[in-house]
Amino acid sequence: MPTTKLPSPSRRYDLIAFDWDGTLFDSTAIITRCIQLAVVDVGGRLPSDKDAAFVIGLGLMQALAHAAPDVPPEKYPQLGARYQHHYMAHQNDISLFDGVLPLLADLRARNHVLAVATGKSRRGLNEALKTAALQGVFDGSRTADETAGKPDPLMLRELMQEFGVAAERVLMVGDTTHDLQMALNAGCDSVGVSYGAHAHDTFTALQPRFVAHSVAELHGWFLANA
16 A cells, blocks of 8 residues: 655645656657658558647547547557557657756655656657656556556546545646646646647646746745645
8 A cells, every 4th residue: 555645734745647658758849750650661640740749648549530630540559550650659759848856856755746648659658667767656657558548537546546645635736728728627736838839828727836947947946835
């Protein structure tokens, strides 16, 4: 059983959940290109950069189906395999955004429970954590293939149950409207980051407490408000 970190009067949030791609990992451009290449490989029309980036954060097949509406469902397995082929060829080119490691270290020092809630698969997240030398940094994680894809709130609800944290003590951090809508659906607060997949002017209706335009700005907000 996980050890629950008790609420602290000096903390606003006990559990902070991060999206992965485009929030902690500088992967938006490569994922966008891999989606485009995969769609063309199976005979679909090339998605625009905007359409391919929009689906980042969703579960893989959910994302590919949305990005390639002209590809028939019977080709989805092939589409997924081609995406994985292109992504695997470039995964070692991707790295954490500058400043992420000090940010996480400060949050751990303040005894926040840290988690990942991502549209990646469990295998994909485990490989990414290993690549980024972040194994053991997070207290928990949920992926789309083992729960439900965003914006369904199941990921956050399972994390809240696992660590015994009420919704009002949970903060979701992400770069897409899918992340912020998931938080809203779960009854949690959210913070958006503008340096990932979605334009920050789409965040307003989803009521994030803050929108950070850099990791340094996000770090500063955490220290003052989390």
